[in-house]
Amino acid sequence: MNIKSLLLGSAAALAVVSGAQAADAIVAAEPEPMEYVRVCDAFGTGFFYIPGTETCLKIGGEVRVEWGWNKSDDADFASGFETRARVNFTANSDSEVGVVSSYIQFEAESDEVNGDSFGPETVLEKAYISVGGFKTGYTTTFWDDIGFAGEADGSFSGATKFDMVSYTYATDAFTVGIGFDEVSETGFEDAGVEGMVSASLGAATLGLYGVYDFANEEGAVGLLASADVGPGSLSAAVVYASGDSVYDGGYEWAIGGAYAFKATDKLTITPGVSYYVDEFGTDVDAWEASLYAEYAVASGLTASINVEYGDSNAAGDDGDWNGFVRLIRSF
Template sequence: MNIKSLLIGSAAALAAVSGAKAADAIVAAEPEPLEYVRVCDAFGAGFFYIPGTETCLKFGGYVRFQTNFQRGDGTTAGTSNGGTSDWDAFTRAQFEVDTRTDTELGALRGFIGFRGNADNGSSASSSVFVDQAFIELGGLKVGKFYNWWDDGLSGETDLLSSNTLFNSVRYSYDAGSFYAGLSVDELEGISFAGDTTTDNNVGISAAVGTKLGGAALQLVGGYDIDREDGAVRLIATADVGPGTLGLSGVWASGVNSYYALSEWAVAAEYAIKATDKLTITPGVQYLGNVATKTNTFAIVNADWSSNDAWTAGLTVDYKITQGLSAKIAANYYDEDNRPEFWTGFVRLQRSF
């Protein structure tokens, strides 16, 4: 009887324990559904939605290896490449982050461009800095970005601007085939030899342009308030035959932050599209009454000289494969009462 009672008691105890375990069983949480990256095609190729947001993001940039060359008196011509050497190699890395969001006020954009230059084996010659950083909403743009004066001809021969990167407040109107804009630019840190202006300078620049099929026209102007001088420039391009013809003219009332190379200049180029991968661009420019310069070719904040100058060169662009291109440029410069010289470079660039 004792054995029977013991067996029955053991079975009841096991049942009780089993029942308690069943009641207290741990249920695993349902896995969160994965949110795959969605393509954002509202702002062009390469954008995708940041997971969990309606903000579109795009990464871009390039890696560049370039070797510059010079022939002539680099000391007096101001074209020295790495001290006493007549050539200099350097590497550049550019990384860009572009964000855009549709809002009730229009497209809200934030852009950051980081740039790093490595010139030689010394770490002191390497630097990483913010190349551009700006906020854009509708037609309003604020931050550090390139001015319209950066929009030169496509080759590497023309000399059509002095400074093109400022901290600015800009408003633009863009109707597709026509655009216009006005910008207030901080000119702090821009100086010339013999400059006596204060370092809180401000400039005003403006641009109007039109694009009609294979032709484009742009008129840009800039006024340096402290120096009380300004410049205007016209650039016209048109598809002609197997290439694109580009013409430009510029005039300046005096040395200023936007254009300080000469009182006036005219430039021309013809970008020949030889094949889908190869473009050959000869160019030429004539500069009248170039800026007064020191012995090291530094521009002096003074009246224009009576010297004229001209430059001619050739630029060759070759697309090796998708995202990889090469560029070769060679230019000759000759100024009255100054030593003539050659400059050029060979560039290999991987863009993404």
């Protein structure tokens, strides 16, 4: 074998080996394009685009841990812990008819959530759709605004959450709203109707509210006022109810107020007092006073304490003390 034949044979062998290796080579696939979550700042902080859509989603909620107590003259001191969790979802998107929004809120409590059982139970707190000024779903009504800062407004209104439909028109200074509520299981046949008008007058805000329960043929009106006074905010409310309905708090008249004193940037102290006249069915008068303090421990973390005393002219009622200590983490 000469040198020429040896070189030709080696070249042929290398060609065969190279062809075999090329046939068995593994080619890496192109990576799939990744779609990162984008921040949506069109509706405020906390919103992000749902991947693949133009809908903006915001997730929020809170955890509240509370130790509550009560003591009346004819009963022993009683106390206990309760933990409550809330989670809510807001989804907004622009459309040819304006901003379309939906809101869902779930809530669960660890202790006696339905009045006679011990253990957690999750409930639907709110769920509604809004387009512009229209809103429909299961949520609180305008009447829920009746009240003031602090904890001394427990009997100003009754049930305020229904399946409902409402419309609200708002400008910088004025807000007007009307709504219809399903107040019974018969649907809107025995509906409740409500309306409100509020005005912002510089540092003061005035609101007039009215409701009527067609099922019980009774109504109520309420006036709410608030104003910045000194280092805090003064708020007051008065309610008149013609009779017992789903909206009233059980009394013909209710009047009260509170002053939220801004002691420091983090501490707010709120004393409040309320007086109730002619409880339906008993004609009993009652009053309550509270002292509420809230401290901002950190961003999204607040601690609060409340002490309250209530009494009435009912036979055998010698007054009742109650209060709580709370820690709330919101996000």
